[in-house]
Amino acid sequence: MESTAHDFKSNVDSALANPNLQDSLAMLKVGFSERRRLAAERLPEFEVLRDRARDIKNHALANLDFYLEEFERKVIGLGGHVHWAPTAADARRIITDLCKSVGARTVAKSKSMVAEEIALNEHLEKAGIAPIETDLGEYIIQLRNEPPSHIIAPAVHLTKDQVADTFLEHHGPLGFTKRLTERNDLVAEARYVLRQKFLDADVGLTGANFLVAETGSSMLVTNEGNADLSNTLPKMHIVLATIEKVIPTLEDAAVLLRVLARSATGQESSAYTTLNTGPKRDGDLDGPSAYHVVILDNGRSSVLGTEMQEILRCIRCGACMNHCPVYGAIGGHAYGWVYPGPIGAVLTPQLIGVEEAGNLPNASTFCGRCESVCPVRIPLPKLMRHWREREFERHLTPKAVRQGLALWSFFARRPKLYRRLTGLANRVLSLFGRAQGRYDALPLAGGWTRFRDFPAPQAGGTFHAQWARHGGTRTRP
């Protein structure tokens, strides 16, 4: 997908001016965080499970090569195939070739952020293969030709009415000519339309939440059951997963599952958690006859061993964006690429370059709410700060910021001079502002006073001036 991350500021403006989006975000901010809080409270062991989840992912990352080879060995042993894709282009080529090898005309796709990352749909279409998104949210945005705005709720930016209009436009030609007004009717219509597409699809393509090395299983978590239809009905099942998805054992999966659904949607468990291990067996009455796993790197191996490594623990639950006040204000599209919110602010510069996505790690107050809910305890603010450091080192920080910072730091490193400067600032700001108590406009502070008043300092000089004046003792105003 084409990035608009460099246009972050204008993306923000349109997001803030979009009333449908703002209505959806108002709902999201309350709903997801409240459900997660209740789910965490219902499980007394939740915090120790988060610790263990973090440790498991750290262990897997430290032994990633071993577990990937082990996973591959098990898949092959059960008649499946493993393909290694160093780059996005490699993965696209492998998947397109696999589809062509069975003469596929349509591919039933279950929501995969990695497929978005490598812009798979565009490439399949170019090869004459029609990708059909089957997750309801993904289906809706595919019809509207929009990117997802949330990693687990891709159409969260849309209202029911927008969905109704989209369905009328696209399902009308199929005979569904009534504009629907109820959510359950919209769901039923999509189910009906997609069911036939599932039955007709030649290939089912899914992502994976985890790859289990012990058994060679890919593990998928959904609520709709679309992934399960994708991996059951077509004759070929392709799993697309990135290297950091591998975990050692089923016991480890149990720990991660316990934190995943609760963090994501506040459910005790998602409706469907599925382990797929190889193709259809002798005697099976259904299932795909071919099973392929495409393991994609796309720059992740180079993150290992760096200060950014912790981002590879991410299990894509979306809790960070559900709790992020910045995401809550601007939604997912403003981030300009596949991964929005705090995880996007760290991952996007890694995947498409900090020159392109430099705004994202800066657009954070470091409020820390993302880290406080992350099921694998990724220190997201710290990682965003690392990006800011890299930007500063590479002179990518905006000139005005650099100059302001240099000036400020000149004084901050010279306490006596700083004292004189603040004393002067205090007097000037106090002199002109004391009568009103505040300013509604101030030179050089337009970013502040456009939206807020600026308080004038108290009378009587700076704290240090007063303290010195009174010989270093407390004065009572």
Added chain:
Amino acid sequence: MSDTESSARSHILNGIRRSLQRGPLTGEARHAVEGRLAAPPRGPDVARARLAQPEKIALFCQWAETNNATVARVAAGDVAGEVTAYLARNNLPARAVMAPSPLLDGYDWESQKMLSLRRGRGEGSDQVSITGAFAAIAETGTLVMASGPDHPVTLNLLPDTHIVVLREADIVGGYEDVWARLRERYGKNLMPRTVNTITGPSRTGDIEQAMELGAHGPRRMHIVVVRE
């Protein structure tokens, strides 16, 4: 594997090793991870996954209902009657596709004269399916289905209504107990093609974050727990 694929493979694996500043795992380090795979350490105990059997059953039923399934607890002799009654209560046709599992043979389907059963895999036209379950998880009210000739996966997914006949003895505490049963049944490190763990009917929150049932899989799930 072609040359390109084999070089892609070593490209990735060597890249990982370069970043981790080591070669392939050998000696003590390799021994340690192999040992961890062979004897998987369990995660922190979850108290509610460790109850006595009667409480486990009750907890399972409670969570299954919370997750929008319906539950009936009946004696083995009443299973077939409960299925017919459920279909009638919900104005559903007395016609179903049933898993070709010997476990389901033990119930008195013959007694239900109006009920028409087909054994086999699910098709797009099926409205009701009846299956057993490999196990069920009390912790979350989750059913565990292991695929095989006796349990086609399509039965879990295609029909609008899924009726599951579950033996009390198959209700276990947590995921770990399911893994143990899978290893016992299929062999260590071996798995059936598909293990579906299913918690209530299919659902979606994709329109305005409001939960709607029956997105792609069954809209209704009825669990018949067989008393022992």
Added chain:
Amino acid sequence: MSTSPSRPHRVALFVTCLVDLFRPSVGFAAIKLLEDAGCTVEVPPLQVCCGQPAYNSGDRQTTKAIATQVIDAFEGYEAVVAPSGSCGGMLSHHYPGLFDDDPAMKLRAENLAGRSYELMAFLVDVLGVEKVAARYDGTVTYHDSCSGLRELGVKAQPRRLLGSVEGLRISEMKTPEVCCGFGGTFCVKYPEISNAMVGEKSADIAATGAGTLLAGDLGCLMNMAGKLQREGSTVQVRHVAEVLADMGSIAPIGEPDAVKR
């Protein structure tokens, strides 16, 4: 109040730049609260800033230089207390990580970190203060500033002390823990987002019906006060230390002095 022998007595106040420049009364309030709790308070004269503007802009070298300066200035005090969770958190949680490549400095940074506190946490958790002698008539609402809350666990302490203020009643916001949108330089680098965040905060504040907004960080307070005042709200905004130190009669943030002194 129990007096344990290990209780720090010689306390250094980390004034913070914003308190120094805009609201000295917060510093004096902090000193009063500390002295009332039995401490001797000193104000090391060479202190300036904790370095967050540089730190959060990615300028690590400047941050280290400033941190070194702070570490020097606060050498030898039993405890360093800041009327700010943000600056307190910088000293206690972020300084050591700056010196990973300098073991000697790292040791000194860790030493400072181990004796640096946010004011509310220090009063309640370390000094064991349970009540204050103060009066404030009216309903207040309390905003949990992010660093204090999530880095330092400041949540119950200010509420506990406010509970002992005569005449004061607390009315909680729906989401007192959600960021107000200040974020240091964030609020001027991304003013539109910041405005959306603080706008939501002001609505939450208004819904409590409280006449006064309190918090423990002057940056957040100036941001929220500025927004409330721009919207024409009459909610008074004050630092929690001022109310606890019985200095609730001075002019609120951004308001003119009521009477000429």
